[in-house]
Every structure is written in C-alpha cells, then in structure tokens.
Amino acid sequence: MRRGAPSPGWVWWRHPALALVAGALHTASFAPSPAWWLQPLALAWLFLACDGARPRRAALTGALFGVGWLASGLWWLYISMHDFGHLNPVVSALAVLALALFLSTYYAIALGVAARWTTGASATRRALAFAGLWLAAELARASFLTGFPWIASGYAHTQGPLAALAPYVGVYGIAAVSALGAAALALRHWRLLGAMALAIGAAQFLPADFTRSTGTLAVSLVQPNIPQDQKFDRDRFDQNFDQLVALIESSRGQIVITPESVLPVPLAFLAEDHTARLNRGAAVRPLLLGTFLGNSTDGFVNSLAGLGIPGGYDYGKRHLLPFGEYVPPGFHWFVTAMRIPMDDQASGTHQRALAFAGQRLRPLICYEDLFGEDVVASVLDGGVSGDAAATMFVNASNLAWFGPRMVQDQHLQFSRMRALEFQRPVVRATNTGATAHVDHHGQVLARLPADTAGVLEVTVEGRTGTTPYARWLAAAGLWPLWVLAALGVLPVLWRGRRAGSTLSGRT
Structure with a gap:
C-alpha cells in the first residue's frame, strides 16, 4: 500500500456511531475548557473515519459528528425552551436535536463530497481538499439563512499558537489551517506537518500590533x-x-x-x-x-x-436572532407556543x-x-x-x-x-x-x-x-475565504478530470 493511501476496510474505531463521541470531544475544546488542542485531534479522527469511505458513509459520519458537536455545544437552548418557554421537555430536546441535525448537513455534504472526489488522490491533495471543504461548510453555516456560526471551529483557538493568525486570516481562516493540520496529522504527512509547524512558529514572530x-x-x-x-x-x-x-x-x-x-x-x-x-x-x-x-x-x-x-x-x-427576535415564515406557531416577549422585532x-x-x-x-x-x-x-x-x-x-x-x-x-x-x-x-x-x-x-x-x-x-x-x-467580505476553499478542492477536481480524459482516450 502506498504511503498516504486510505486504510483498507473498516475497523471498530471508524464506526460512524463513534462520530457522536468525537463531536462531543470537539465541543470540549471550546470555553470554558482550555483544551484547544482537542479541536484538531477531533478533526483528525473525522478525517481518518471518512478517508477512503464510500460517500454515503462519509456523509453519515460527518452528520453524526456535527450532531455530537452542536447538540452538546448548544444544549443550553433546551433551558430557554423548557424552563422559560414552558415547552414539553421532549419537544424541547427534539428541537435542539433538530437544529443540530440541520446545521450538521453542511458538514455531511462536505465529507460526502470529499469522499467522492478524493478517491485515489495523493495525500497532499486529500488533505487540501478536506481543509477546503471544511472551510466551505463553516462559511456556509455562517452565511446562509442569516447564519448561525455559534462555536464555529476556529473559536477554539482564542488561545494556543493559532491565535497569532487572527489579525491576518480571522476565525474562518484559522478553522481552515486547523483542518489542514488535522488531515496532515491523520495521514502522518510529515512534510506537510513540518511545513505547517514552521509557518505557525514563524507567525508567532509576525507583527502583533497594528493599532495604537x-x-x-x-x-x-x-x-x-x-x-x-x-x-x-x-x-x-x-x-x-x-x-x-x-x-x-x-x-x-x-x-x-x-x-x-x-x-x-x-x-x-x-x-x-x-x-x-x-x-x-x-x-x-x-x-x-x-x-x-x-x-x-x-x-x-x-x-x-x-x-x-x-x-x-x-x-x-x-x-436579529431567528426565533428569538424575528420569526421565519411558517414558524409562528412554534414561537407562539414559547410565549417569548417581543418575539418579532424590527x-x-x-x-x-x-x-x-x-x-x-x-x-x-x-x-x-x-x-x-x-x-x-x-x-x-x-x-x-x-x-x-x-x-x-x-x-x-x-x-x-x-x-x-x-x-x-x-x-x-x-x-x-x-x-x-x-x-x-x-x-x-x-x-x-x-x-x-x-x-x-x-x-x-x-x-x-x-x-x-x-x-x-x-x-x-x-x-x-x-x-x-x-x-x-x-474590501471583499468573506469571498477570499470562499476562493481559498475552492483552491483546496480544484487540484482534486482537475486530477479527476484528467484521469477521466486519459481513461476515455485509452478506451
């Protein structure tokens, strides 16, 4: 088996159900925990679990990871709905789960696409594609339907070495760097890891004060x-x-x-x-x-x-906060049931x-x-x-x-x-x-x-x-990050297109 190739077959630690546990560990990297390093480790497991998997299995793993992460990180919404909104406890818990599942679709799509497009690609291209698609999923969650980027993965790094990148690339740029490092770690891609370590180490000595x-x-x-x-x-x-x-x-x-x-x-x-x-x-x-x-x-x-x-x-x-300050079309019944004061604001x-x-x-x-x-x-x-x-x-x-x-x-x-x-x-x-x-x-x-x-x-x-x-x-909004996400994926697409053309010519 060539270096960096996906592991053949399935083993117990790659079972999709464990994605719920890995997602919860991902949540443990955010405040109040100081364990920022759990964030890339959880992503490294996610990469390994999906690398070489069939697209549907990878998408399922990505969705379960997202549910484990977001349900454990947003569980406090239950308090607002049950304790203060007086909703049935089962309904309140299901509402939190439904939100986590909805937000997890971004990551399910990203992991499913990664599995479909990166089959047979080199380790470097697989790592870049994972980072690019992870970044795209984070940007989509932050932007679509007014956005809800609560505990986006880059926020885990308000401390630790990646914090030095914040005044240069922001929270989503940090998320991309962390995802790339996680993939490189999972692949034991020592060259890429070494290059990233040097770059992140150098970032600690970059100008740190741009304001007076x-x-x-x-x-x-x-x-x-x-x-x-x-x-x-x-x-x-x-x-x-x-x-x-x-x-x-x-x-x-x-x-x-x-x-x-x-x-x-x-x-x-x-x-x-x-x-x-x-x-x-x-x-x-x-x-x-x-x-x-x-x-x-x-x-x-x-x-x-x-x-x-x-x-x-x-x-x-x-x-405005969806459901708390404005009511999306079709959901007035839900907000009415919660009896939130001033629930539809300008x-x-x-x-x-x-x-x-x-x-x-x-x-x-x-x-x-x-x-x-x-x-x-x-x-x-x-x-x-x-x-x-x-x-x-x-x-x-x-x-x-x-x-x-x-x-x-x-x-x-x-x-x-x-x-x-x-x-x-x-x-x-x-x-x-x-x-x-x-x-x-x-x-x-x-x-x-x-x-x-x-x-x-x-x-x-x-x-x-x-x-x-x-x-x-x-000057450009989040578009440079969308371009960065695309650049991570394009080499894999280009390789696949060339491979398809070559196979067609040989036939």
Missing part, C-alpha cells in the same frame, strides 16, 4: 442579575427597576452601560417618574440603556438608548459608533459579535458614512435565557476572537454573566462572577488602526 492607543475611558458595566422568569413579571417591575437604578447610581465610570433589554418595556411606555429617575442619573453620568425603541406601527427595535449624551444617541440591533438602521470623551464606542447587541464581517466597516476610517473608526466594542447581552453554564463562556470566547481579529478592546455588560473587559489582544482583564448583581468598573484603552484581516474583509 487613543487614550483611556472609565466604563461602568452593570450586571443586574434579574432572573429571566422575573424579568417580564409586571408585579416585580418596580423592585427590579429600583435595583437597576441603585446599581447605576453606585457607578463611578465616565459612562455607564447596561445589558440588552434591561428595561423590559419600550422606553416610550415607561412611567414618567421612572423616566425622570433615569434622566437624573444620566445627568450625572451618561448612560447606554438596554431597552426597546420604535412604535407598534413600524415595529420595536432591541436597542441601546443614550441618556445624558450631548446630541443624543441610539443604536438598534441589526442582525431591525436597526445604522451602525455608527458613539463619539464620547475622545473615544468611539461601537455597540454590539447579543450575538451580533459573531459576525465580524458585519461590523468590520466600523473599524476603518470612513467605513460608515465617512465617520472615524470605532476605538472599542461594547457588547450588551442577556444570556439569562440559557442558564449560567457553558453559554456565558462561549459568548465571551467570541468576543475575545473579535478583539484578536480587529485589535479593539471589548467591554461586555450582561444580565447574569459574562460581564467582562477584554483587551485588544483578546485577554480577559476583569470579569464579574456569574449570577451576582454588581458593577464592574474598568479603565479601557481605546485603539485605532487596521489589521490585515480587517482591511481585506472590508
């Missing part, structure tokens, strides 16, 4: 810790409001930031005495307040409203940063910080209506829907990746966690404990400048 300081800003990050089942309870509104105001009044920063929807009713519907209390506090210390803006005719927008800010400011969420209209005290704060509400391609224009001078670039990101979230475990650490990991890609600090104000301060190198400098009420006082160093990733992402 714009000074500091004292920021107060409010974490009210209001239980989700009490947040929209009218009988507890005054008590919750008093707690919120007390936290705001205890703040010491130059600006106060609250979580999203910390005011669970549209700002226009707030009683006059409540509005007056907020305005009195904002007159002392300006406030970015999580609330809803808009009206019943045009729709309500999940927003951050600026109080006490000269000239005023508001930001509305633009990238989208924000701008992405301008807030100019304040010499800094420019770019809001990101909830999972908007998963989409670097949506916000990259904000970090380039002139990228948003000719405005100056944002110097820091401000994430306002409410993860109380999903419980305290795993989801908070995962979301914080995504913020760390955005900080690495664009070299901007990120401050996070959340309801129950993770309220934190991340510097422009992706390091968590401060964090409040989960499930506690308090204010995190931080001094944030703003940054200006442009990373290579931000520059090419702003």
Whole structure:
C-alpha cells in the first residue's frame, strides 16, 4: 500500500456511531475548557473515519459528528425552551436535536463530497481538499439563512499558537489551517506537518500590533442579575427597576452601560417618574440603556438608548436572532407556543459608533459579535458614512435565557476572537454573566462572577488602526475565504478530470 493511501476496510474505531463521541470531544475544546488542542485531534479522527469511505458513509459520519458537536455545544437552548418557554421537555430536546441535525448537513455534504472526489488522490491533495471543504461548510453555516456560526471551529483557538493568525486570516481562516493540520496529522504527512509547524512558529514572530492607543475611558458595566422568569413579571417591575437604578447610581465610570433589554418595556411606555429617575442619573453620568425603541406601527427595535449624551444617541440591533427576535415564515406557531416577549422585532438602521470623551464606542447587541464581517466597516476610517473608526466594542447581552453554564463562556470566547481579529478592546455588560473587559489582544482583564448583581468598573484603552484581516474583509467580505476553499478542492477536481480524459482516450 502506498504511503498516504486510505486504510483498507473498516475497523471498530471508524464506526460512524463513534462520530457522536468525537463531536462531543470537539465541543470540549471550546470555553470554558482550555483544551484547544482537542479541536484538531477531533478533526483528525473525522478525517481518518471518512478517508477512503464510500460517500454515503462519509456523509453519515460527518452528520453524526456535527450532531455530537452542536447538540452538546448548544444544549443550553433546551433551558430557554423548557424552563422559560414552558415547552414539553421532549419537544424541547427534539428541537435542539433538530437544529443540530440541520446545521450538521453542511458538514455531511462536505465529507460526502470529499469522499467522492478524493478517491485515489495523493495525500497532499486529500488533505487540501478536506481543509477546503471544511472551510466551505463553516462559511456556509455562517452565511446562509442569516447564519448561525455559534462555536464555529476556529473559536477554539482564542488561545494556543493559532491565535497569532487572527489579525491576518480571522476565525474562518484559522478553522481552515486547523483542518489542514488535522488531515496532515491523520495521514502522518510529515512534510506537510513540518511545513505547517514552521509557518505557525514563524507567525508567532509576525507583527502583533497594528493599532495604537487613543487614550483611556472609565466604563461602568452593570450586571443586574434579574432572573429571566422575573424579568417580564409586571408585579416585580418596580423592585427590579429600583435595583437597576441603585446599581447605576453606585457607578463611578465616565459612562455607564447596561445589558440588552434591561428595561423590559419600550422606553416610550415607561412611567414618567421612572423616566425622570433615569434622566437624573444620566445627568450625572451618561448612560447606554438596554431597552426597546420604535412604535407598534413600524415595529420595536432591541436597542441601546443614550441618556445624558450631548446630541443624543441610539443604536438598534441589526442582525436579529431567528426565533428569538424575528420569526421565519411558517414558524409562528412554534414561537407562539414559547410565549417569548417581543418575539418579532424590527431591525436597526445604522451602525455608527458613539463619539464620547475622545473615544468611539461601537455597540454590539447579543450575538451580533459573531459576525465580524458585519461590523468590520466600523473599524476603518470612513467605513460608515465617512465617520472615524470605532476605538472599542461594547457588547450588551442577556444570556439569562440559557442558564449560567457553558453559554456565558462561549459568548465571551467570541468576543475575545473579535478583539484578536480587529485589535479593539471589548467591554461586555450582561444580565447574569459574562460581564467582562477584554483587551485588544483578546485577554480577559476583569470579569464579574456569574449570577451576582454588581458593577464592574474598568479603565479601557481605546485603539485605532487596521489589521490585515480587517482591511481585506472590508474590501471583499468573506469571498477570499470562499476562493481559498475552492483552491483546496480544484487540484482534486482537475486530477479527476484528467484521469477521466486519459481513461476515455485509452478506451
């Protein structure tokens, strides 16, 4: 058998059912675990299990791997549907499984195509094809049907040697590099592994700072810790409001930031005495307040409203969460069953940063910080209506829907990746966690404990400048990565076409 050829036959460790276990190990490489190295090891098993397999068997293995990965990584959705949506536990579990299965189809297609196209190809071409198709699957999941790239494989590498690549190729470029290394490891392709090790080692010495300081800003990050089942309870509104105001009044920063929807009713519907209390506090210390803006005719927008800010400011969420903030056609029955307040919202209209005290704060509400391609224009001078670039990101979230475990650490990991890609600090104000301060190198400098009420006082160093990733992402979007994925596959297709032509000529 030639070197790098697929192993003949099937052995127990290549059984598709084990893909569920390998997928769960893939999840274990993400936060809160520090074991980033499990991510390429899990992919190496996936490559071995599919290399040389029949396309249908490879597709099944890819689908089961995806289900094991995404069901174990998104299990907290069960909490939102069962504990707060009051759906039947079986229905809630099946809904999580159905989502994982749907998202896994991208990987099933990728592995099935790889098995079909790479039969008889050299080890190098098989490795390149695997990396290219894995990248294509990740990009498809991030883009189609508004995208849902939660725990995309590159996020495991906010620590470890591949983190140095973030300001050059971003999270999906890192995913491709990891997939290529995993395939090379599985094939024991020592030349390719050696070349990659040298390249990744050299990346540790590449320029690491593409931005410069714009000074500091004292920021107060409010974490009210209001239980989700009490947040929209009218009988507890005054008590919750008093707690919120007390936290705001205890703040010491130059600006106060609250979580999203910390005011669970549209700002226009707030009683006059409540509005007056907020305005009195904002007159002392300006406030970015999580609330809803808009009206019943045009729709309500999940927003951050600026109080006490000269000239005023508001930001509305633009990238809405399917089923939570907008209802896909045909699924109103499902969302109605969950009784989610404000379940069908309008989208924000701008992405301008807030100019304040010499800094420019770019809001990101909830999972908007998963989409670097949506916000990259904000970090380039002139990228948003000719405005100056944002110097820091401000994430306002409410993860109380999903419980305290795993989801908070995962979301914080995504913020760390955005900080690495664009070299901007990120401050996070959340309801129950993770309220934190991340510097422009992706390091968590401060964090409040989960499930506690308090204010995190931080001094944030703003940054200006442009990373290579931000520059090419702003110019071409994700298309260069699609081209990279195609380049990994084309050599295999070209070889297959030539082999077919040769066979036809001999016949």
